Amino acid sequence: MDLKPTKPLSGFIELLPAGQRCFDFCAARMLDVLRRAGFSMLDLPAIERAEVLTDKDNWDEIENQMFLFQKGDTKMGLRYDGTVGLSRYVAGHLNDLVFPFRASQFSKRYRGERAQRGRYREFYQMDMDIMGINSLSTNYDAEIISVIGAALDSVAEFIGPNEALIGSRPFWDALFDYLELSADQKREVFILIDKKEKMGDADFAEGLSDTLGDSEKENLIKLVFSDGYKQFVNKSEKLDAAIDELTRFMSLLNDMGVKNAKIDLSVTRGLAYYTGLVFEFKLINHPELGTAAGGGRYADLAGKFSKTKIIGVGAAIGFSRIFASMLENNQIDLSRFSNPVDVAVLVMGDNNVAYASRVVKTLRDSGIVAVSYLDTDKKFKNQIEYANKIGARFSMIIGDDEVAKNVVALKNMESGNQETLSVADAIKKVK
Amino acid sequence: MDLKPTKPLSGFIELLPAGQRCFDFCAARMLDVLRRAGFSMLDLPAIERAEVLTDKDNWDEIENQMFLFQKGDTKMGLRYDGTVGLSRYVAGHLNDLVFPFRASQFSKRYRGERAQRGRYREFYQMDMDIMGINSLSTNYDAEIISVIGAALDSVAEFIGPNEALIGSRPFWDALFDYLELSADQKREVFILIDKKEKMGDADFAEGLSDTLGDSEKENLIKLVFSDGYKQFVNKSEKLDAAIDELTRFMSLLNDMGVKNAKIDLSVTRGLAYYTGLVFEFKLINHPELGTAAGGGRYADLAGKFSKTKIIGVGAAIGFSRIFASMLENNQIDLSRFSNPVDVAVLVMGDNNVAYASRVVKTLRDSGIVAVSYLDTDKKFKNQIEYANKIGARFSMIIGDDEVAKNVVALKNMESGNQETLSVADAIKKVK
Numbered sequence: 001m002d003l004k005p006t007k008p009l010s011g012f013i014e015l016l017p018a019g020q021r022c023f024d025f026c027a028a029r030m031l032d033v034l035r036r037a038g039f040s041m042l043d044l045p046a047i048e049r050a051e052v053l054t055d056k057d058n059w060d061e062i063e064n065q066m067f068l069f070q071k072g073d074t075k076m077g078l079r080y081d082g083t084v085g086l087s088r089y090v091a092g093h094l095n096d097l098v099f100p101f102r103a104s105q106f107s108k109r110y111r112g113e114r115a116q117r118g119r120y121r122e123f124y125q126m127d128m129d130i131m132g133i134n135s136l137s138t139n140y141d142a143e144i145i146s147v148i149g150a151a152l153d154s155v156a157e158f159i160g161p162n163e164a165l166i167g168s169r170p171f172w173d174a175l176f177d178y179l180e181l182s183a184d185q186k187r188e189v190f191i192l193i194d195k196k197e198k199m200g201d202a203d204f205a206e207g208l209s210d211t212l213g214d215s216e217k218e219n220l221i222k223l224v225f226s227d228g229y230k231q232f233v234n235k236s237e238k239l240d241a242a243i244d245e246l247t248r249f250m251s252l253l254n255d256m257g258v259k260n261a262k263i264d265l266s267v268t269r270g271l272a273y274y275t276g277l278v279f280e281f282k283l284i285n286h287p288e289l290g291t292a293a294g295g296g297r298y299a300d301l302a303g304k305f306s307k308t309k310i311i312g313v314g315a316a317i318g319f320s321r322i323f324a325s326m327l328e329n330n331q332i333d334l335s336r337f338s339n340p341v342d343v344a345v346l347v348m349g350d351n352n353v354a355y356a357s358r359v360v361k362t363l364r365d366s367g368i369v370a371v372s373y374l375d376t377d378k379k380f381k382n383q384i385e386y387a388n389k390i391g392a393r394f395s396m397i398i399g400d401d402e403v404a405k406n407v408v409a410l411k412n413m414e415s416g417n418q419e420t421l422s423v424a425d426a427i428k429k430v431k
Numbered sequence: 432m433d434l435k436p437t438k439p440l441s442g443f444i445e446l447l448p449a450g451q452r453c454f455d456f457c458a459a460r461m462l463d464v465l466r467r468a469g470f471s472m473l474d475l476p477a478i479e480r481a482e483v484l485t486d487k488d489n490w491d492e493i494e495n496q497m498f499l500f501q502k503g504d505t506k507m508g509l510r511y512d513g514t515v516g517l518s519r520y521v522a523g524h525l526n527d528l529v530f531p532f533r534a535s536q537f538s539k540r541y542r543g544e545r546a547q548r549g550r551y552r553e554f555y556q557m558d559m560d561i562m563g564i565n566s567l568s569t570n571y572d573a574e575i576i577s578v579i580g581a582a583l584d585s586v587a588e589f590i591g592p593n594e595a596l597i598g599s600r601p602f603w604d605a606l607f608d609y610l611e612l613s614a615d616q617k618r619e620v621f622i623l624i625d626k627k628e629k630m631g632d633a634d635f636a637e638g639l640s641d642t643l644g645d646s647e648k649e650n651l652i653k654l655v656f657s658d659g660y661k662q663f664v665n666k667s668e669k670l671d672a673a674i675d676e677l678t679r680f681m682s683l684l685n686d687m688g689v690k691n692a693k694i695d696l697s698v699t700r701g702l703a704y705y706t707g708l709v710f711e712f713k714l715i716n717h718p719e720l721g722t723a724a725g726g727g728r729y730a731d732l733a734g735k736f737s738k739t740k741i742i743g744v745g746a747a748i749g750f751s752r753i754f755a756s757m758l759e760n761n762q763i764d765l766s767r768f769s770n771p772v773d774v775a776v777l778v779m780g781d782n783n784v785a786y787a788s789r790v791v792k793t794l795r796d797s798g799i800v801a802v803s804y805l806d807t808d809k810k811f812k813n814q815i816e817y818a819n820k821i822g823a824r825f826s827m828i829i830g831d832d833e834v835a836k837n838v839v840a841l842k843n844m845e846s847g848n849q850e851t852l853s854v855a856d857a858i859k860k861v862k
Contacts (some may be wrong), residue, residue, distance in 0.1 A: 003735065003736055003737065003738070004480075004482055004483055004519070004735045004736050005480065005482075005483070005519075005736075006519050006520070006522045006523030006524075006736050006737070007523060008475070008476050008479075008519075009476065009478060009479070009480060009505070009507060012476035012478065013476070014473070014474070014475050014476060014520060015474070016524065016527050016528075017471035017472075017473070017528070020471070020472055020473060020474055021471070021472070023474070024472060024474075033795075035771075035800065036795040036798065036799065036800050036801065037795060037800075037801070037802070038771070038772050038800055038801065038802030038821075040448035040451070040452070040771070041448075041451055041452070041455060042445070042448070042451060043445070043446070043451055043454070043455075044439070044445050045439050045440065045443035045444070045445060045553055046477070046539060046553065047440060047443065047498070047541075047552075047553060048439075048440070049435075049436065049440060051435055051436075052435055052436070067478070067500055067502075068500065069498055069499065069500045071498075071543060071545075072545065074440070076440060088435070088436075088437050088439075089437070089445060091437045092437030092438060093437075093447065096447050097447075097448070098817065098820040098821050100804075100805075100806070100817075102802065108477060110478075112502060114502075114503065121478075122476055122477065122478060132806070135806065136806070137805050137806045137807065137808075139781070139784055139805035139806075139807065140805050143788075143803065143805060146788070146792075150792075150795075252784065252785075255784060255785030255788065256784065256785060256788035257788060257789060257792055304434065304435045305434055305435050305436075305437050306434065306437070307434070340466075340469070340471070341469050350570070353570055353683065353686060353687065354683075354686030354687065357574075357577070357686065357687035357688060358688060361577075361581075361688055364464075364467040364468060364581075367467065368467065369466065369467050369468075369469055370467065370468070370469065371468070371469030371533065372574065373531075374531075374568050374570035374571050374574060375531070375563070375566065375567070375568045375570075376568065376570065377568075386529065389529040390469075390529050
């Protein structure tokens, strides 16, 4: 019989144990930041009805990008983000939740596109959202940004410093109005802006020219990328309102202690959901990772599910994008995650298993990571080699003598020193 | 436009925040037991190639029970257990892992059958496996049982005490040989035994009679359920060997401090994988949940993936089966999970947001769960009502006076007492 493949499907991640420990350690640290900020962790289904995942009119377009399947009469598929399930959940539990409601999620999402280099088809994102009924101060937008910053800061020893880039959807709306673009032109130009970083300056300029055919307008739009909003002060009421909102917000961020934020109007966050300020985080030492986190404000989060108007501000951290990439590329020093075992308990002979098991239980109950080697017929040489290979800090040798005297032989695997001790003294030594 | 449904698909679980906190708390406790026992946590893809999930010859049979889909030329599907991915992973990383290798997994699995009462289509299981190359002492079977017991004991305050029931596949093989059953009869009777609990005694007896048509043999098989192995000592060498293995194992469990185990030969764990001793855990106070955990030994775990013989002993705890069921049926007192917030910071006026934000950061940095209410134009009455609703232990009121004096007003939400304190003193009080 042919052997089956042992590699996972392309676009799917699996880590070796030390990398996984690092991944889990960073997730736990970041989730603890969210917990202290009062976010309630939600764990929603990975499978949703197709009608929840997409509106019927873009079904064909989106079908290629998702994992979809049918059971009986029901079309369903794997979620591609955390927002779609959250909207459904919140709309279904308006009376069970207290608003403003703070929700966090840390879960796998799926994209069904053909796998490309560096694109995952299964990946973790860490979401946080604050939702209010009918109103929600923009102070919460600043709060979300400060919490993301704190979460990324909590693992800075691994990923380095981060910065927040703040964009404004209303600014572009106002500018397009000021330039008197048609509805079609607005849409086309917005798509170009969203793709600018990927397409490069030359293609962007060509795209603008194809769409607008008006070098004055094209130059004004390009000016935003070199010069920001400065040239557009006092041009129209709508522009001034958008600029005012943005500058007030930067000052609020500063007041809230967010020191690493700057305006970047090229940040638009695509076409979906967002209606107000938008933001992205980048890792300063890891430009190759692109956007580390992104989010913004949506005026009507759950309009498809409820007549109640839910205003939200939320963001997703690209957790796999950051950590799986860095781990796969050996960009994180794993030495502190390589040796999780405190004590390897080596048992010489089956008749000593009972005694050894009681010792192991005592060790584990005192919080020590203790692994027992239970192939008791193996020679001492093989057993100590096992202790070495798993990187145990200590080995504890239990043979007939130790059992007779109610002691253990504790060997420091680094120094090689060995002592005969009571179990209680051995525990003190290990700790 | 019609509103879309807010309920998840049937067979999928979603909990309210307090229930989710309980679920996560119990998972963390149990996983910590596994970590201290030296198990390495793995997080494998939820999607596998179809050829990995199933052998081609039972494709049709199993297709209805799974979520399967096709991308390009590749058939794939959602995993239904943790073992299939683990086998693939271990076979693919023989040189990266140290054996005996201890792996744990806590992940969602999927069954695509039509949803039935109490049957989940998406559910968590917590797996632990110990794998050796070519040999693995049965001491490890006992170790796995003791670790599962310790994991379930760690959440006994929620689920009550547990017991382990030990069965033996070799015993039935030996008994079938002794009774001179044909290969077909062996298979049929084994299926009947596996389904006995579900089908009831009368149907079981009828099934036996249909299959064997020999009342003496039927009675001998039934005798196992009333009387255990006793009648079968000294009947055949093979029976004696199986009985000897089982009784030695019970004595080992006892030596290892597992006091809640007993022989139950009706435990067989179905047809898949297992080749030696098998076991199940039940929750003594929750017979309605059925099997809480189950596992056993497999002589050739990864034969489909590798020519290297990997012997494993492993088990899965039905985590959702236990906790999602109990939470959905209100069998767990959630009061200690209902009020996760230590301090609600209430901010009177937008000009005090900067000061409040610095206070909030200090609170969170000292490990306090602090939620800020940032709709600063809301009246004090609304703000304190929010603090009440989220069950905050304290509220911290920050208005113009507090900012001017560099203090906070700390209100104990239970007693109603309010004091003006420095931030440092307020933190001491909260802690």
